[in-house]
Amino acid sequence: MRKYDASEIEPKWVKIWEEEGRHRASDDPADTRPKFYALDMFPYPSGDLHMGHAEAFSGGDVVARYRTRQGFNVLHPIGWDAFGLPAENAAIKRGVPPAEWTYANIEQQAASFKRMGMSFDWSRRLNTCDPSYYRWTQWLFTKFFERGLAYRKTSPVNWCPRDATVLANEQVIQGACERCGTMVERRDLTQWFYKITDYAQRLVDDMEQLDAWPERVKLMQRNWIGRSQGAEVTFTIKETGEEIPVFTTRPDTLWGVTFFVFSVEHPAVRRLAELGGTWDQVKPLLDKVRATSMNSREEVDTKDGVFLGTHAVNPVSGEEIPCYAAPYVLMGYGTGAIMAVPAHDERDFAFARTHGVPVRAVIQPRDGEPMDGDTMTQAYAGEGIMTNSGPFDGEETPASIEKVVKWLEQEGRGKGTVNFRLRDWLISRQRYWGAPIPIIHCPTCGEVAVPESDLPVELPTDVDFELGGESPLARHPSWKHVACPTCGGEAVRDTDTMDTFVDSSWYYLRYCSPDYPDGPFDPAAVAKWMPVGQYTGGVEHAILHLLYSRFFTKVLFDMGMVSFTEPFPKLMNQGQVIYGGASMSKSKGNMVEPMPIVERWGADSVRLIMLFAGPFEDDIDWKLIAGDDPGRRPGVHSWLSRVFTAVGEAAERGFAVAEPEGLVRLTHRTIQWVTADLEAFRINVAISKLQVLTNEIRVALDGGSGAMDAARTLVQLLGPLAPFIAEELWRVDLGQPDSVHVSAWPVFDPVLVMDETVQLIVQVDGRVRDRIDVAADIGEGDALALAKASENAQRAVGEREIVKEIVRAPKLVNLVTRG
């Protein structure tokens, strides 16, 4: 009998599958199979594959293989998100050109993916740093530019001093650079933006289509977009007569406004402070705010603020109220100025009490103590009845808000409006290893897009990567000097490159027709394959990549290039692989690499470790599943050994020896269970069902019976999970002529999955007292009679009287007693 040796089996099949040209998605029009697009978030080539890759791609590969077996024409592509800072930083550190470092890592990862048995269509492989790809990234930029969706503006931006580049809002996590953790600084710079805010409403609305997304991801996107409905109301500055609009979600509190607050950075502040004679107090505050990074306000005190010496006029009451400048009002949201209602807003309340501003309650809760502005100790932000509000006294939220808005509009004092937290997407980066922004700055023509015929704008290779001063492209002696495409005069290229998230916002479209020469994608191929059937990847992309890709898709829809508005209707997030409760990292010295384990125990084992450890979405703590020795023999390897010998023995015995009926039934139930589990992506549970079947096959064989059908089924069901051992057993031991991975998914016999007998649970007062084997179609009367006849049940009832009989034939009888 052969022994299971993955190192002997697996490399053999890698080679054979490659020779046989497996896993190609078919673009043959004669192929009538329904399509299925199984997409994995493409990797960044930072080195060899890590555990996170092993988990995510194992899950994605199960989907692709399972759908293939179900008769779908499956597109399961792979590529690399190959631009980005690590390559450039490696170049600075080691003197290796970014391209060289990147391509070497890609080759390494590609080899590892093959070794792991990933069923990728290698003919479609792409990478974003290839000019044949970024040509179209640039082309898309020019189209966005034409539509006014790419524009340049000067504004305060997040600057990472360590990476020497600006960052998008989405790349700043709690005030720090997402990539290197350095606290970002704020700089006023002229930068390129994509106008994602134009799509804010649609990005919210279309989430309705995403029922098959994890709720938390949708929630994160909703919070990030931050839609709030309210009104814009215009206040007038008494001293100058200028009109300053504010945004509020509570126009019903307009009669409770007792002061007015500008953001310290508001353009009117300096003028008004000088007029009011308070500029010498405001200026230090402004300097302090400017010095603080944009996203972290931990050093800013809510109660900080300075009276400007000027006043605003409340448009509904005509009342004059003092104007303040305070850091708690943000310049980047709403209008940069607010009406303050201390009685009904926590922050306004704190500010008012500190600065001695009156508090006036204008909303009374429906029940409980009435509020008094002079004595209340905290703001009341809830719903209630309007008081001290002129014509609106007695109106109740939420209807009152609508009434006030309507009235403001009629009176011309304001209007209903919606505000978003989402800002435009800053896409310029002052670094080298990215797609150059295809814009030429001409002294006469202004910003001119590089014409399509001149694309791609290729990166020069003779570049000085050292950090400092200008970006590498800006420092290059000749690269930026070009003739203006419009007037032919002397002009310069934009020397910034695009955020790598731009590259990854459309790669899934390129896979549909990776060699298409006339555009970013062949519209017919995209119409065929998109949208994605299942998208698999890490939750760390919940906001960035997924939001940007959704935005791109909507722009392309508006351009008439695609016919759908959401690219990924179904999303699965795998958990993280951690060690001892902490994320794995080189600096912590707790890294466990997948490839050494593949070498030692086999790719099938590594895949199964990942898939069996728990639900796909949950984190895997390697220390908990493998103990202190990360190289220990995995439990799933023992199982595969048992599968290997059991199937081998069953094959030797063949069909000549009869199979027990119980095993036949279990086989069909296993098909039913595993199919349902894979449909629901409960892979860990599916594996446990296969283990049960394996155990029963073992029992049958040890009892001298045959197990050929069960063994064949086991191998077929195992295929998507452990492709190597399944193929070896299928083709060698079971002698099948073609690959198990193209065999039809087994179907169960509905008669055989039904139980003939079941265990009737007999309870007395809700406690289990007996279990009786009964026919599955037993009637209620018979079930009750059997239950009452049970000695154990009778003993439990004792002298008491049975007052109620619950019968749920054939599963359960519950006798309820009294006495």
Added chain:
RNA sequence: GCCGGGAUGGCGGAAUUGGCAGACGCGCGGGUCUCAAAAACCCGUGAGCUAGCGCUCGUGAGGGUUCGAUCCCCUCUCCCGGCACCA
């Protein structure tokens, strides 16, 4: 602070969503084989009581609904994640 998601044996996790809690696996204990080890195989493994048939307790804590609650409702504790002056 606000918004989500959790909490089940020594560990990872099951439980057809109101009907046998702990499937399957890891680990551990005992055994077979072996000169020995590894591997493989067999038995046991929630806690307590009991010679035994069995009994009692048990799904973070407390309460409720129900014949019956890991599952539904209320209160609380702790853990994880996201956002954090967004007017």
